[in-house]
Amino acid sequence: MCGGEGTRLRPLTFERPKPCIPIVNRPSIQHLVAHLSNMGFHEIVITLGYLGSVIREALGDGSLFGVEITYVQEETKMGTAGSVKNAQVHLDGSPFLVVGGDHVTDLNVLEFYREHQRNDGMVTIGLISIDDPSEYGIAELDANYDILRFKEKPAPGEIFSNLASTGMYVCDPEVFDHIPANTKFDFAKDLFPALMIKGERIKGWLARGNWTDVGSPSSLRMAERWMLQRISVTNISGNLSMKGAQVLGPVQLGDSISLGNNARVIGPVAIGSGTIIEENSLIGPYTSIGENCSIKANSKIFSSSLYNRIVIGPNCTVSGSIIDNDTVVREGCSIENDTVIGPRSMLQRGVVIHSKTRLWPEVIVPEGTVVKEHVLNEVFDCRCEGS
Numbered sequence: 102m103c104g105g106e107g108t109r110l111r112p113l114t115f116e117r118p119k120p121c122i123p124i125v126n127r128p129s130i131q132h133l134v135a136h137l138s139n140m141g142f143h144e145i146v147i148t149l150g151y152l153g154s155v156i157r158e159a160l161g162d163g164s165l166f167g168v169e170i171t172y173v174q175e176e177t178k179m180g181t182a183g184s185v186k187n188a189q190v191h192l193d194g195s196p197f198l199v200v201g202g203d204h205v206t207d208l209n210v211l212e213f214y215r216e217h218q219r220n221d222g223m224v225t226i227g228l229i230s231i232d233d234p235s236e237y238g239i240a241e242l243d244a245n246y247d248i249l250r251f252k253e254k255p256a257p258g259e260i261f262s263n264l265a266s267t268g269m270y271v272c273d274p275e276v277f278d279h280i281p282a283n284t285k286f287d288f289a290k291d292l293f294p295a296l297m298i299k300g301e302r303i304k305g306w307l308a309r310g311n312w313t314d315v316g317s318p319s320s321l322r323m324a325e326r327w328m329l330q331r332i333s334v335t336n337i338s339g340n341l342s343m344k345g346a347q348v349l350g351p352v353q354l355g356d357s358i359s360l361g362n363n364a365r366v367i368g369p370v371a372i373g374s375g376t377i378i379e380e381n382s383l384i385g386p387y388t389s390i391g392e393n394c395s396i397k398a399n400s401k402i403f404s405s406s407l408y409n410r411i412v413i414g415p416n417c418t419v420s421g422s423i424i425d426n427d428t429v430v431r432e433g434c435s436i437e438n439d440t441v442i443g444p445r446s447m448l449q450r451g452v453v454i455h456s457k458t459r460l461w462p463e464v465i466v467p468e469g470t471v472v473k474e475h476v477l478n479e480v481f482d483c484r485c486e487g488s
Contacts, residue, residue: 102181102199102201103119103153103202103203104148104150104151104179105118105150105151105203108485109317109485110315110316111443111459111461111481111482111484112441112442112444112481113318113423113425113441115482116444117152117155118150118152118155119203120156120159120202121159122321123389124205124321124324124325124406125371125389126355126371126373126389129203130160130202131159131160131166133202134160134166137168137210138166138167138168140209140211142168142198142214144168145163145168146192147160147170147172149172149173150174150175150184157172173187173188173191175187178285179284180285180286180290181287182287183280183281183287185199185272186277186281186286189277192274195274196217196271196272196273198213198214198269199269201269203314204267204268204269204312204315205313205314207311207327208227208308208311208312209310210227213227213269213308217271217304220246222301222303223272223275223276223301223303224270224273224276224292224296224301224303225271225303225304225306226266226270226293227266227268227270227308227312228264228267228305229264229265230265234263234265235254235257235260236254236316237266238251238252238254238265238293239260239261239262239264239265240266241264242262242305246305246306247302247303247304248305250262251266251294251297251303264305264307267312268289268314269308270288271306279292279296279301318423319439321423322423325387325389325406326404329369329387329388329389332351332353332369334350335352335368336352336353338354338355338356338374340357340358341358342358342359342360343360345362346360346361346362346363346366347366348360348368349368351368351369352366352368352369353370354372355373358372358378359378361377361378361379361380362380362381363381364379364383365384366378367384367385368386369386370384370386370387370389370390372389375392375394376392376393377394377395379397379400379415380399381398381399382397382398382399382401384402385402386404387403387404389405391407391411391426392410393409394407395411396413397415397416397432398415400413400415400417402419403419404420405421405422406423408425409426411424411426411427411428411430412428414429414432414433414434414450416432416433417430417433417434418436419436420438421438422436422437422441422454423440423441424436424442427444428443428444428447430452431452432450433450433451434453435452435454436448437458439457440455440456440459441458441459441460443460443462443478445462446461446464447464447465449468449469451469452472453471454466455471455472458473458475459476459485461477461481461483462481463478
């Protein structure tokens with residue numbers, strides 16, 4: 102399911118759909134499709150909505166991932182279950198796995214699928230224990246994995262379980278008989294309560310491993326941290342110019358990368374092709390830097406995501422932040438934790454960006470400014486709540 106607009110992740114989703122936000126320099130949906138392929142799922146149907154052409158471009162026909170992809174365009178918002186109903190013609194005949202296009206996971210979804218085949222439920226919901234389930238649907242299970250209660254986004258006093266729905270389901274084709282056509286209809290809000298009222302059995306599967314939906318900057322950074330941890334050795338894909346620099350792996354390096362004198366790169370780190378890191382710069386663990394970036398002398402980047410063609414001026418510090426394409430950061434700036442900076446922005450000399458702040462695309466922050474709240478650009482939609 103890839104229909105959402107990703108408003109909660111703005112400014113990163115003005116020009117790309119949520120499943121195409123980069124994680125370790127690749128659209129996140131490429132990681133998901135590769136994982137599904139490795140698990141044995143080779144026929145994939147993708148429901149498209151917002152900026153669907155970008156997803157088509159990222160995945161093609163699926164052959165590079167060992168899968169066959171069928172695309173179904175959603176003309177109007179149909180809800181999660183409605184969008185799957187819209188693809189019914191491609192799913193009838195056998196149980197099918199439903200996964201959100203913004204999911205990042207290493208869960209054994211083949212085990213999930215086979216568990217559903219063994220049980221007697223029309224739907225099996227993937228559940229995972231999390232510390233704060235208030236933003237998710239939660240379920241109460243019995244010893245037979247039957248779901249006794251399900252509550253979407255519970256309020257305080259309603260959190261009877263910390264088993265959160267992953268938004269991953271295995272469904273029998275008969276489920277389509279309970280989803281109205283041409284109507285907005287959600288799995289959690291509409292379908293599951295209706296099935297339980299009718300006495301249909303819904304089962305739960307207890308997941309073990311890593312899972313997140315990339316719905317916020319913090320979950321996006323967590324997902325990238327997991328992916329960077331998968332880098333096990335230093336890998337150089339082309340030419341590398343090092344002049345007295347030090348690389349402490351594991352580090353993934355693209356082609357034509359230059360590391361200046363006394364530059365330090367401490368893995369796990371991924372650096373895209375054509376990037377230049379000047380002298381006395383420090384690139385700390387859990388950082389990804391895209392293609393054709395320039396990190397000037399004496400700058401420090403820690404646990405951050407820098408996309409493509411970004412310039413970080415001399416004597417800057419970037420910590421735990423996300424910076425989108427073509428942004429320029431001038432000398433002596435400090436970008437604090439959990440900051441998101443939109444594409445083509447400009448930070449003049451000596452700017453300080455406080456933590457948990459977002460800058461909309463194409464904003465210019467004057468020299469010496471201390472930014473304590475979101476900086477919006479009225480050319481773009483200013484909402485950052487919703488899907």
